[in-house]
Amino acid sequence: MEVLLDKIEKASAFVREQIGHQTPLVGLILGSGLGQLADEITDPIKISYRDIPGFPVSTVKGHEGQLVFGEINGKHVLAMQGRFHFYEGYSLREVTFPVRVMKSLGIGTMIVTNAAGGINRSFRPGELMVIHDHINFGFSNPLIGGNLDQYGPRFPDTSEAYDPHLQALAMQTANDLALDIKTGVYQFATGPTYETPAETKVSEKIGADAVGMSTVPEVLVAVHSGMKVLGISCISNMASGILDQPLNHEEVIETTGKVKNNFISLIKGVIAKL
Ligand code: HPA
Numbered sequence: 018m019e020v021l022l023d024k025i026e027k028a029s030a031f032v033r034e035q036i037g038h039q040t041p042l043v044g045l046i047l048g049s050g051l052g053q054l055a056d057e058i059t060d061p062i063k064i065s066y067r068d069i070p071g072f073p074v075s076t077v078k079g080h081e082g083q084l085v086f087g088e089i090n091g092k093h094v095l096a097m098q099g100r101f102h103f104y105e106g107y108s109l110r111e112v113t114f115p116v117r118v119m120k121s122l123g124i125g126t127m128i129v130t131n132a133a134g135g136i137n138r139s140f141r142p143g144e145l146m147v148i149h150d151h152i153n154f155g156f157s158n159p160l161i162g163g164n165l166d167q168y169g170p171r172f173p174d175t176s177e178a179y180d181p182h183l184q185a186l187a188m189q190t191a192n193d194l195a196l197d198i199k200t201g202v203y204q205f206a207t208g209p210t211y212e213t214p215a216e217t218k219v220s221e222k223i224g225a226d227a228v229g230m231s232t233v234p235e236v237l238v239a240v241h242s243g244m245k246v247l248g249i250s251c252i253s254n255m256a257s258g259i260l261d262q263p264l265n266h267e268e269v270i271e272t273t274g275k276v277k278n279n280f281i282s283l284i285k286g287v288i289a290k291l
């Protein structure tokens with residue numbers, strides 16, 4: 018644990034040197050095809066993951082791999098433009114390392130976003146979903162191993178992993194912007210294969226509304242550290258077996274590209290009210 022703590026502190030000290038004394042109000046994790054929100058950050062300071070000691074480097078198309086610090090609507094933010102996925106071969110500790118660094122920098126709120134397959138049959142591709150709760154079908158947990166007592170307890174409570182006040186703020190902001198917004202349960206699956214139609218049926222039965230390959234590990238670590246979390250999914254496609262068509266990454270990127278303006282307005286609107 019000493020080794021991990023040391024690594025977090027070194028990475029955090031490096032980022033602190035680049036961004037100066039200002040502590041970001043919010044940390045943003047930008048999912049597949051949603052990285053353009055970082056382009057809205059004014060006076061940006063960009064820090065490539067490659068340059069940060071201890072940081073993994075992202076490999077997937079649509080993920081640029083840099084931290085962007087600056088302002089959105091007058092609030093200081095630190096955005097991850099590109100994230101690390103379990104399916105890339107990183108351990109869950111590596112996947113969640115940047116969240117530890119955010120906490121070490123003093124960030125108290127995290128907004129995490131993703132592209133997800135719609136399970137709920139009333140959903141349509143292109144819609145946004147405020148994450149109300151999640152199901153961890155990764156069957157592992159980033160907090161397995163020695164506990165970082167300085168960050169949080171051995172057995173963290175996840176009964177309100179997604180902050181109710183932030184959920185309400187996101188719903189209100191979407192209504193103000195006349196955006197059609199849903200709320201629901203996000204199910205994490207490891208990927209990289211998309212779900213089978215039989216798995217989609219299971220997901221429906223157990224109460225999932227959307228399925229994706231990220232977010233839950235980062236949220237578990239953020240909750241462990243006492244951070245307030247808002248999660249937003251962009252429904253990029255319907256999950257396998259719902260519509261009679263195969264799934265592919267190009268479709269995910271195409272749909273997120275089409276709705277990115279709605280997505281950007283929503284997140285900017287929420288940040289303005291923080
Ligand atoms: N399944 C899992 N992950 C996803 C999907 C999906 O249908 N769409 C985008 N990410």
